[in-house]
Amino acid sequence: MSTPNLPSRRLFLGMAATVPLAMTGVLTAGRSARAAAGSPYVMAYFTESRRGLGTSYGLHLAVSTDALQWMPLNQNQPVVTPTGGDGGLRDPFILRKQDGTFVVLATDLKGTDWTKKSQVIHVWDSADLRSFDNYRLLKLHEMDTHSWAPEAFWDASRGQYAVIYSAVNSSGHNVIMVNYTTDFRTVTSPQVFFDPGYDVIDGSLAMNVGGVNYLYFKARNSLVGARSASLEPGSFTVFTSGLAPQGGIEAPILAQADGTWFLWGDANAIFYAWQTDDLSTGTWTATDRRVYTQPLNSKHAGIQPISQAVYDGMVAQWGKPAWNRLKSYNFPDRFWRHADYLGRIDPYPFDPYTDSQWKLAPGLADASGVSFQSVNFPTRYLRHSYYQLRLDVNDGTTRFAQDATFHRTAGLADASWTSFRSHSHPDRYIRHYDYALRIDPITTAVGRADATFSLGY
Template sequence: MNDVTPGAGPSRRTFLGMAATVPLAATGALTLGAGTAHAADSAYAMVYFTESNTMLEANYGLHLAVSQDGLNWMPLNQNAPVVTPTLGAGGLRDPFVMRKQDGTFVVLATDLSGTDWTRTSVNIHVWDSTDLRTFTGYRLLKLHDMSNTHSWAPEAYWDASRGLYGILYSSVNSSGHNVIMVSYTTDFKTTANPQVFFDPGYDVIDGNLTVGVNGVNYLYFKKDQTLVGARSTSLTPGSFTPFSTAVAHGGTEAPTVVKSLTSNSWYLWGDTYTPNGVFYVWQSGDLASGTWTALDQKLYTQPLNSKHCGIHPITSTEYTNLLAKWGAPAWNRLKSYNYPSRYVRHAGFVGRIDEYPFDPFPDSQWKLVPGLADSSAISFQSVNYPTRYLRHYSYNLRVDENDGTSSFAGDATFYRTAGLADSSWASFRSYNFPTRYIRHSNYALRIDPISTTTEKADATFRVGY
C-alpha cells in the first residue's frame, strides 16, 4: 500500500488502542491442526490487483495466479479478476489469502479503489472460499471505531495462545504516524479488541507476519520505502523488536515472506513504490540472521502488471483444480536471459526487448501458434494486432500483416529449441535461414548466426507469462 506524508491532507490523528467496541461472536471452538492436514502443499497461490504505467491495466478486482516453485507465476482467468468488490469503495488493494484452521480459505483486502490516499475506511473486504474456485459470503468487516483514519493492507494469522485470529492492518496513531494494528476475530465476521500491535516510533505500514519459526515470530514491514523485520518469541502486541538489515530496490513496499517448499530457502517479495509495480525478491537461508541477498531476476517472474500480492501454499490437487477452473493464459511473454528485466515486444511494429513495465502492455503478449510454414514449428501472433506476426525482413524482426504468401509464412516461422545459454530456457531458429536464431542486438531483435557466449545469451529467452 502506498503511504502518505503523515499529517498531510485532512486530519487523521486519532487515538488507537481504545477499548473494544465491536462484539466478538461466540461461535464455539475452532478446529485445530489444519496445518498438518495440508503438509502435502506443493504449489502456491497468489492474490493481487493490477496497475500499469499509464493505468491502462488499472483493475481493482481480485486477481489470482499459481506457481509450482513460488517464483514463476501463471496468471489465471487471462489475468482478469476472479471476483470484484461491490461494497465500500467498489474496489480493492493489497489482497491477502490464508488457509484457516478448518482448511478453507479467507481473502482479505483494503477497501480502496484507485489511488485516493485521503479516503478513509473502518472496513476491509472479506471473502470465504473452500477452494479458491468459488468465493462466497462477500462482506465488509469493521476493524475499529476510529474516525478519519484508514485500514490498509490487512493480513491475518492464527494466534494459538488466544484461540483467535489476529488481523493486522495499518492505521494512524495519535502522534500522526502509521502503526500496525491488530483486531481479533473467530469468524472474520466481527472483530474485537483493536489495539496497537507494533509501533517503533516512526511510520510503518504493510505488516507481514511469519509465525512460529523455531519458536520465533517475524514481522516484516515498510519503513522509509525499505523492508525491515522485527521479531518476538510471543504474539503479544508491543513485543516485537526491529532487528534485520533493511532491503530495497528503489522505493519498496508490501513485504511478503514465503518459505520454499523444496529447500531451506526463504524468499522476501517486495513491490516498488510506483503505480507500474515491479516485484523484486530477496533470499535467505535463515530468518534469524535478518540478512537477505537479492535474487537474480532470471529466477522469478511476477504476474503481468501485478501489485501488492499475497502468497499462500496450496496442494497439487488445488493447483490442478484452479487451472481447470480458471484456465492458463492464451498468450505468453518472453523474458530475455541476459537482460531479465526486459521482455520481447513490438514498438512501432518493430521487434525489440524493453524493460518491464511499459504500456501498451499487450505489445509484449504473444500467441505461440503452429508455424505458418511448418505446423511442427511456431509463429508469434501479436495479441493486440492479431492479423500481424513477428517475422524477419532483411534479418530484422518486425510485426507485419500476414499477406498469405509462402515467403511471409517462412519468414514468420521458427523452431523452438533448448536455450543456447541455458537448456531450461528456449531459443528460436529461423525456418528459412536455419543457421540463424532470434537474438537481440542493442535491444533490437534480428536473426543472426550464433557462436559466441554473448550471442548465445542474446538468443535465449524464457517463455512464461
C-alpha cells in the same frame, strides 16, 4: 498499499548486478507461506500498469509450483470484484483457516486517493478458491483513519484469529493495529500491535520459525524486520536495518520453498526478492531475476501454499493464459515486445502492456514450428525482413509464412531456457542486438546469451 510518503507492502526478487541493494538487515516477507516440499502456491494481487491500461481493482489469482514462476489465471482478469465500500480493492491477502477453507481480506480502496479513510475491509469466504461467497465489509474501528493492507493469522494462545492492518493511531503516525475474531464477521476492539515510534505500514508475519515470530513492514521506503518470542501486541522489537532497491520498496511477503526463504517486495509494480537459508542471521542475498517472473501488471501480492487438489481445481476453473511473454536471458528485466511494428526487448513494466503478449501459433510454413501472433494486432505476426524482426500483416504468401516461422530449440546459453531458429535461414537464430530483435548466425558466448529466452507469462 502504495502511498507517496508512507510505508507499504509486498515484494519480488532482484538481480544484484542491476539492482543496488542495502544488504544489511534481516527481512522476512510478510504473509509467511510455508509448505511441504513440492507443494504449489497461490498468489493474490490486483493490477496496475503505467498508463492504466492494465489497471483492475479486483481480486486476481496466479499459481506456481515453486513460488517463483507464476501463471496468471482467468487470462489475468479478476475472479471477483467488490460490490460494496469504495467498489475496488488493493492489497489482497488469502488465509487458510483452521478448518482448511480460506478467507480473503483486502483494503477497501479503488484507485490511489490516499486521503480516503475507510474503517472497513473487504472479506470473502472460499472453500476452494474457485468460488467466493459471503461477501461482506468488516468494520475494524471507529477512528478517523484508514484500514490498509490487512493480514490475518491464527493465534493459538487466544484461540482466535488476529487481523493486523495499518492505521494512524493517537500517536499521529502510522502503526500496525490488531483486532481479534473467530468468524471474520465481528471483531474485538482495536489495539496497537506494533509501534516503533515512526511511520510503519504493511505488516506481515512469519510465525514460529525456530520458536521466533518475525514481523516485516515498510518504513522509510525500505523493508525492516522485528521479532518476538510471542504474538502479544507490543512485544516485537526491531532487529534489522532497511533493505531496498534504489527508489524504495513496499509490500513484504515471505515464502519458503524447498528450504529456502524468499523475501518479496513491490517497487512501483516491479517485484524484487532476496533469499536466505536462515531467517535468524539477518543476511539476505539478492535472487537472480532469471529465476522468477511476476504475474503481468501485478501489485501488492500475497502468497499462500495450497494443496495439489486446490491447484488443479483452480487451473480447471479459471484456465491457463492463451498468450505468452518472453523474457531475455542476459537482460532478465526486459521482455519481447513490438513498438512501431518493430520487435525489441524493453524493461518491464510498460504500456501498452499488450505489446508483450504473444499467441504461439503453429508455424505458418511448418506446423512443427511456431509463429508469433500479436495479441493486440492479431492480423500481424513477427517476421524477419532484412534480418530484422517486424510485426507485419500476414499477406498469405509463401515468403511471409517462411519468414514468420521459427523452430524452438534448447536455449543456446542455458538448455533449460529456449532459443528460436529461423525456418527460412536455419543458420540464424532470433537474438537481440542493441535491444532490437533480429536473426543472426550465433558464434560467440554473447550471441548465445542474446539468443536465449524464457517462455512464460
